Amino acid sequence: MEGIGKYKIDVKVSADKLEAEVLLRVDEQDIDEIVILETDVYKALQASNVKYGILDDVVRDICTLPAKYANARVKVAQGVAPVAGTDGTIEYPYLASINEGEGPKELEDGRVDFYNVTTIPNVAKGQLLARKIPASQGEPGTAVTGEPIAPKAGKEINMKPGKNVVLNQERTMLYAAIDGQVSFTEQSKMNVFPVFEVNGDVDFGVGNIDFVGTVVIRGNVLNGFRVKSSGDIRVLGSVEGAELYAEGSIEIKSGIVAQDKGCIVAGKDVRTSFIQNANVTAGNQVIVSQSIMFSTVRAGKQIICKGSKGFIIGGVLQAGEKIVARVFGNSSATPTILEVGVKPELRQELASIQKELQNVYENLRKTDQGLGVMNQILQVSKELPADKRLMQIKLTNTRLVLEKESKELEARRNDIELELKGEGPAAIEAYHVMYPGIKMTFGKLVHFIKHEYARTRFIVLDGEISTATLI
Known part of the structure; x- marks a missing residue:
């Protein structure tokens, strides 16, 4: 039919x-x-x-x-849609017994357990530290025409070994090469450092410390002293007007009272209970449980002050992504400067690298030109005179050095561009109140706070500083 x-x-x-x-x-x-x-x-x-x-x-x-x-x-x-692959991840088996959050742990009675805010775990030689979980390719789909549809593969992740660690041949397992403590340094490199312990204060009886490893100080760091570490620094007491430099993180249990002297500089995080009249810089985060007063504080990503008091008064605070506190300023309208959303040191470094690369490329061009002349002479005469042969060797060595330098500069340039590209929308968040007297800067945008704001987030929308209520 x-x-x-x-x-x-x-x-x-x-x-x-x-x-x-x-x-x-x-x-x-x-x-x-x-x-x-x-x-x-x-x-x-x-x-x-x-x-x-x-x-x-x-x-x-x-x-x-x-x-x-x-x-x-x-x-x-x-048809059947393809299933996208999962991104690669890294597991850290040595952290299985450690409960480490982004900030100080709040106890049941409301107090903050700052002592355990950052645990630097001991590891043994040969212990498994990290395991790479590779990205998956996903599952293909099928079109209504019967063709297979390729899935989007997951993004691979690379292990970043630092000092005193070893990778297996497949580069999927990372082990400790010595007994010590784990420390993460620049670009999330994982290291194991030996430990130097001071059982009391850093004073005239101990002197300055410069140690290739992790430093644990069971007392205070007094005025005028200096502690340098290629790993982490952990101070169970307080820090006065001293200088602390760590490629990893710095933890200070009892706070910083610097009297406008010295400085605290960490490649990764700085964690402490309070900061007063101090100069503090962290490549990643500054996490404070109680207060920041009349200090200069810089963080590559975030400054967080959200403890039971959680107030920031006076000084200059700069963060690449976010500044968070319960209270900003006071009823007396004490001038306080908050700057977010820019990473001037990275942008300055990028400009410097671009300039250096131009010089390297120009020198490479001149070197290649010189080597080309040597090759032309060699083709004509079949042999180079002694002085020309010596010049050819020097030019060849110069080219190797310049090529290595250009690759290092290009790699660092790419890292900086990736970090700047990944900048999210900057924010300032007041979880209780923001008082008048605050000057906030988002890149080139400036805003002065002239009245109180309760539970407010400040962000940039459509080229202007806007507000939203925090829930």
């Missing part, structure tokens, strides 16, 4: 080839008279190369009640 009446079956395959639709074109006067055979629909689908995921029940319905589906698009085939 053939179909009856005037109609046309149009087939449309979606751009992603995951769906196919039919459009039954019928003149209005013929709608009640047409008869459509299932074979006609399948032939139309076949003509459009639709062969997978055909919805037979829909085809049956169209042929049973053609008037219902006339002049309307109906999905008649459904």
